[in-house]
Amino acid sequence: MSAPTLVNYDEVLERFDPVLGLEVHVELSTATKMFCGCANEFGGEPNSRVCPTCLGLPGSLPVVNEEGVRSAMKIGLALNCEIVPWCRFARKNYFYPDMPKNFQTSQYDEPIAVNGWLDLELEDGSTFRVEIERAHMEEDTGKSLHVGGATGRIHGADYSLLDYNRAGVPLIEIVTKPIVGTGERAPQVARAYVTALRDLLRSLEVSDVRMDQGSLRCDANVSLMPRGTSEFGTRTETKNVNSLRSVERAVRYEMSRQAGVLLAGEAIVQETRHFDEASGTTSAGRRKETAEDYRYFPEPDLVPIEPSRQWVDELRATLPELPWQRRKRVQTEWALSDEELRDLVNAGALDLIAATVDAGAPSGEARSWWVSYLTQQANNRAVPLDELPITAAQVARVIELVASGELTNNLARQAVDGVLAGEGEPDEVVAARGLKVVSDDSALITAVDEALAAQPDVADKIRGGKVAAAGAIVGAVMKATRGQANAQRVRELILERCS
Numbered sequence: 001m002s003a004p005t006l007v008n009y010d011e012v013l014e015r016f017d018p019v020l021g022l023e024v025h026v027e028l029s030t031a032t033k034m035f036c037g038c039a040n041e042f043g044g045e046p047n048s049r050v051c052p053t054c055l056g057l058p059g060s061l062p063v064v065n066e067e068g069v070r071s072a073m074k075i076g077l078a079l080n081c082e083i084v085p086w087c088r089f090a091r092k093n094y095f096y097p098d099m100p101k102n103f104q105t106s107q108y109d110e111p112i113a114v115n116g117w118l119d120l121e122l123e124d125g126s127t128f129r130v131e132i133e134r135a136h137m138e139e140d141t142g143k144s145l146h147v148g149g150a151t152g153r154i155h156g157a158d159y160s161l162l163d164y165n166r167a168g169v170p171l172i173e174i175v176t177k178p179i180v181g182t183g184e185r186a187p188q189v190a191r192a193y194v195t196a197l198r199d200l201l202r203s204l205e206v207s208d209v210r211m212d213q214g215s216l217r218c219d220a221n222v223s224l225m226p227r228g229t230s231e232f233g234t235r236t237e238t239k240n241v242n243s244l245r246s247v248e249r250a251v252r253y254e255m256s257r258q259a260g261v262l263l264a265g266e267a268i269v270q271e272t273r274h275f276d277e278a279s280g281t282t283s284a285g286r287r288k289e290t291a292e293d294y295r296y297f298p299e300p301d302l303v304p305i306e307p308s309r310q311w312v313d314e315l316r317a318t319l320p321e322l323p324w325q326r327r328k329r330v331q332t333e334w335a336l337s338d339e340e341l342r343d344l345v346n347a348g349a350l351d352l353i354a355a356t357v358d359a360g361a362p363s364g365e366a367r368s369w370w371v372s373y374l375t376q377q378a379n380n381r382a383v384p385l386d387e388l389p390i391t392a393a394q395v396a397r398v399i400e401l402v403a404s405g406e407l408t409n410n411l412a413r414q415a416v417d418g419v420l421a422g423e424g425e426p427d428e429v430v431a432a433r434g435l436k437v438v439s440d441d442s443a444l445i446t447a448v449d450e451a452l453a454a455q456p457d458v459a460d461k462i463r464g465g466k467v468a469a470a471g472a473i474v475g476a477v478m479k480a481t482r483g484q485a486n487a488q489r490v491r492e493l494i495l496e497r498c499s
């Protein structure tokens with residue numbers, strides 16, 4: 001197939017308006033799978049967490065996981081959806097080797113939550129509302145491992161291995177209504193939506209929302225319509241885009257590619273596409289099947305779900321503080337301007353700072369650690385701030401050690417380095433690395449005398465009344481004590497010794 005003609009992004013926008021539709025699958029972190037008692041954990045020895053039910057063996061019967069239903073309802077409520085009074089599961093029939101039952105148990109035309117919305121904060125500070133069509137319950141499939149091919153995909157592989165540990169893991173699929181009116185911000189809106197949804201799900205503690213491990217997966221539907229018209233074009237669905245950045249890139253790429261097809265007078269093929277991280281391009285997958293193809297029918301082995309009003313109200317009352325509520329609260333509590341708040345949100349620091357404050361740190365210190373030293377470390381490692389291997393509680397502990405005088409700022413940075421290097425908790429790093437403030441004056445006096453003796457001309461200046469010259473000696477003492485001295489005390493001692 002010849003390479004697609006890509007249209008320059010500005011020209012795409014001169015000619016077309018994009019329409020988006022985002023489908024996000026989230027794996028719930030319930031203790032057990034959706035319809036059986038097998039443990040729900042990531043990875044593990046292949047096929048070690050399976051039973052007759054999730055393997056679809058004859059005679060086995062599913063039972064709904066109540067915790068899974070509760071999580072689904074919480075998600076629906078947090079997304080401002082209506083929780084329906086009655087719903088049920090259906091069988092979505094198709095064959096795929098990683099799906100041993102030959103059908104997926106999924107909600108089809110009767111989802112548990114419908115008609116919600118999620119407000120996004122964009123980089124420029126504006127708010128964009130995405131309407132949610134539905135959030136429904138289903139189960140995950142197993143995993144195929146294609147061996148022998150160059151790409152790890154099925155094409156060119158010699159054989160495939162199957163692992164059913166993931167088969168039956170509870171999934172919630174959250175589907176947006178068509179998103180119109182984004183214009184040039186379409187890729188940004190797509191990314192901001194998945195980010196906001198991830199933060200929301202994390203605050204609900206229903207999933208560990210790890211895109212890299214597949215517990216949060218996004219399919220991006222994109223179509224274009226000629227500017228000034230309002231009838232949607234044919235869409236493509238780019239599957240399993242595995243990072244926030246990829247969501248943005250995939251949407252942008254599809255817009256440019258589809259514009260090329262349309263401007264050449266050809267038609268968009270309704271199909272799934274695969275996003276390639278390395279090249280940032282999409283390639284054709286399968287032609288899109290329609291709902292009829294799946295021969296959906298109501299699942300006869302499961303009773304319908306009828307959440308009582310009382311249950312819904314109870315769950316609504318137990319929802320934790322949601323990200324936007326937290327934003328409002330901390331803005332007031334920390335007296336932040338809109339701009340300061342936006343900078344913290346854009347830097348991905350706000351939730352981390354808030355969690356550090358919750359763990360007992362003063363907000364000023366918590367802010368300063370996350371936006372300066374830790375942001376620097378994240379940049380050095382080229383990872384997002386929230387993927388640094390340090391927790392808010394650990395940062396709070398380091399701040400506490402500084403406040404109590406046990407660590408200087410310099411030593412505190414070394415303690416943080418140790419935590420980031422996987423050396424354990426802050427206290428363990430402090431002990432193992434011997435990071436202790438030298439507060440014993442006699443040890444400091446020895447170091448001060450040595451430094452004065454090593455730089456006699458500087459010592460003379462200080463004795464002659466040039467107090468500013470003491471800085472050089474302070475520096476030398478700090479170096480000699482590997483930053484373990486209290487600089488203020490060192491200065492006092494220098495002035496005493498030179499008076």
Ligand code: ADP
Nearest residue numbers: 019020021022176177178221222223232233235
């Ligand atoms: P499917 O079963 O094909 O995945 P869904 O209804 O689950 O269909 O999801 C389709 C997604 O695409 C929804 O978010 C929907 O709002 C969106 N969508 C529908 N039509 C279009 C279109 N023409 N262009 C872009 N997105 C669309």
Ligand code: MG
Nearest residue numbers: 023173175219
């Ligand atoms: Mg879908």
Ligand code: ZN
Nearest residue numbers: 036038051054
């Ligand atoms: Zn099982």
